[in-house]
Amino acid sequence: MSKAAIRPRGAGRRSASWTQDPEGVRRSILDAARLEFVENGLSGARVDEIAARTATSKRMIYYYFGDKEGLYRAVLEEMYERIRAFERGLDLASLEPEEAMARLTGFTFDYHAENPDFVRMVMIENIHHGRHLATSDRIATLNLSGIDVIREAYGRGVASGVFRPGIEPIDIHLTISALAFYNVSNRASIRQVFGHDMGAPEALARRRESAIDTVLRMLRR
Amino acid sequence: MSKAAIRPRGAGRRSASWTQDPEGVRRSILDAARLEFVENGLSGARVDEIAARTATSKRMIYYYFGDKEGLYRAVLEEMYERIRAFERGLDLASLEPEEAMARLTGFTFDYHAENPDFVRMVMIENIHHGRHLATSDRIATLNLSGIDVIREAYGRGVASGVFRPGIEPIDIHLTISALAFYNVSNRASIRQVFGHDMGAPEALARRRESAIDTVLRMLRR
DNA sequence: GACCAAATGGACTAACCGGTACAATTAACA
DNA sequence: TGTTAATTGTACCGGTTAGTCCATTTGGTC
Missing domain, CATH: 1.10.10.60 (Homeodomain-like)
Structure with a gap:
């Protein structure tokens, strides 16, 4: 500190060498x-x-x-790319409609529960009104398509008569997401206000089943 | 600015008088x-x-x-007190169980939609892991009791046979809250990623009906 | 091995920002 | 009306923080 202050700029000692x-x-x-x-x-x-x-x-x-925002955007983009990869990894087309929806809900629930970082990042970005998502080219071309999976399975279910018609795929997605997301995003406030720990294993398991059941009941005739 | 800088501390001009x-x-x-x-x-x-x-x-x-955190806490506390007042204002005991649950869901949905400030504040507090809720005496004695209303109406519904038994009241609350909360909290990211505006009047109305319907289907036999 | 673009380090800075010192005024009350 | 606690205004400060300057090293290329 003391000697460094009088050394000419940038003339400080540095570790002998480094590899790029x-x-x-x-x-x-x-x-x-x-x-x-x-x-x-x-x-x-x-x-x-x-x-x-x-x-x-x-x-x-x-x-x-x-700058700082550029770094923030890069982190955000990477996290969205990861969940997109997860969604693409789901193979539900070969399953019966009900089974497909149950699996999708369960997997979505699990993904959120296992990736609180993603949930928190989305919360933070929403606080910022999605400003950085809006200015990201990588996000623009991302094509988050959980919706397509839903449309396909839901359509088959309606055709086979197990699902009632007239529901918008986006609404199915929103219901699934809400149940999965909220369980992680609001854990702290729920704990403080109700003394209930949504992260506890048994609460989590019950909530998972509840989410699947709720989605299926929403879709059935 | 120029003259002020050489005036003795606190000796600056001030408006002639003020009322406390x-x-x-x-x-x-x-x-x-x-x-x-x-x-x-x-x-x-x-x-x-x-x-x-x-x-x-x-x-x-x-x-x-x-200090800044004290002010933040005061704002937070006031917002929680407001929603508690809203909850206490609900009079659902005189309604049939299904009607009571439908109203509760609808009102909760509306409260969130009409008070995005509350939603954002809860998001922010969750980002902070509920630290300020935890250290607030006013919140500790708040007794947020939407749960009691639910327990009562659900109990009556089970007794009369319209609701299936075995559901925890807290889970009913969480489902209702999730659907109401998510619709506001994640509006920005949903819009950026899916190009869907959850705040648009028709989307909001459809979502409201969907939430009520989803909750009732979850509860019915 | 000379050259050069890419990659890296360390000290430095200007602006910002939460919080405070000091002094003055108000209003309740004896 | 004198006393005193509560309330308010203005100027200021010290630490923090995003971002930069200058110099240097690396490693590929011809």
């Missing part, structure tokens, strides 16, 4: 940033804190992501 | 704070901005609320 690793550095920054943003939100997150969690320096954050 | 109005000042600060917190979150909110929206000065914020 652009992808590793990028990855390291993104991981650190995810932790920090998910915990503290966009304005609550500290760039210095992210840098500290990283193997590299703050300088690199700005080198690769431009 | 503690309650008015408090009210004014709380209203300004609600706008700012709800829009920007706890860490995103600026005390100077709140002060600017107020009829009074920043000094008063610290005088009445101690």
Whole structure:
């Protein structure tokens, strides 16, 4: 500190050598940033804190992501890409309509329960009115298509007579999402206000069954 | 600015006189704070901005609320007290069980739709893991009892045979809340990702009916 | 092995922002 | 009317924080 202050700019000692690793550095920054943003939100997150969690320096954050918001956007985009990959991994077309819907609901519920980081990030982005989703090209071309899966299974169910007609696929999706999302997003307030722990294994299991049952009852004749 | 800088501390000109109005000042600060917190979150909110929206000065914020978090907590508490008043205002005991549940769901849905500020504040508080709810005495003695209303109506419904037995009242509450809450909380992300506006009048109306229908189907034999 | 673009480090800064010091005024009440 | 606690205004401060400047090293290419 004392000597550094009188050394000419940028003339400080540095570790003898290092190896370049652009992808590793990028990855390291993104991981650190995810932790920090998910915990503290966009304005609550500290760039210095992210840098500290990283193997590299703050300088690199700005080198690769431009500014704090650019980094935030990158984290957000990656998380949406992951859930999209999850959705594409679902293979429900071969199942009976009821079974397909039950599985979709269960898997969606599980994905949210197992990825609270994703839930928190979506909450944070909604607080910001979806401003960063709106300005993201990667998100624009993402084509989140849980809806297509739903449309297909629901259509088959209506055709075979097990489901009642007249429901919009988007409404099915919203119901499934609401039940899965809320269970994670509002865990803290529910616990404080009702003393009920939605994260407890038995509560979670009961809630999962309830969600599946609720969706099926909503769809049946 | 120029002359002010060389004037002794606190010796600045002030408006000739003023009338004391503690309650008015408090009210004014709380209203300004609600706008700012709800829009920007706890860490995103600026005390100077709140002060600017107020009829009074920043000094008063610290005088009445101690610090930024104290003010945040006061806003949070007031919003929870309001929804509690709403819940107590519901008179469902005189209705048939199905009608009571339908009304409760509809009213809850409407309350959330009409009070996005409340929804946003709860989101923000959940991001903070409910830390401020936990340290609030006013919340601790609040006794949010939508649950009691549910237990009563559900019990009657089971007794009269229209509802199936074995459902926990808290689960009924969670289902209702999830459907009502999600519709407001995730509006922005749903719009960006699916191009669907949950806030549009017709979408809102359809969603409201869907929520009521879903809850009743969940409860019926 | 000379050259150069990409990648990296460390110190530094300007603005911002929560919170405070000091002084003054008001209003209740004896 | 004098006293005093409650209330209010203005200027200011110290720490924090996003972002930058300058220099240096790496590693591919010809």
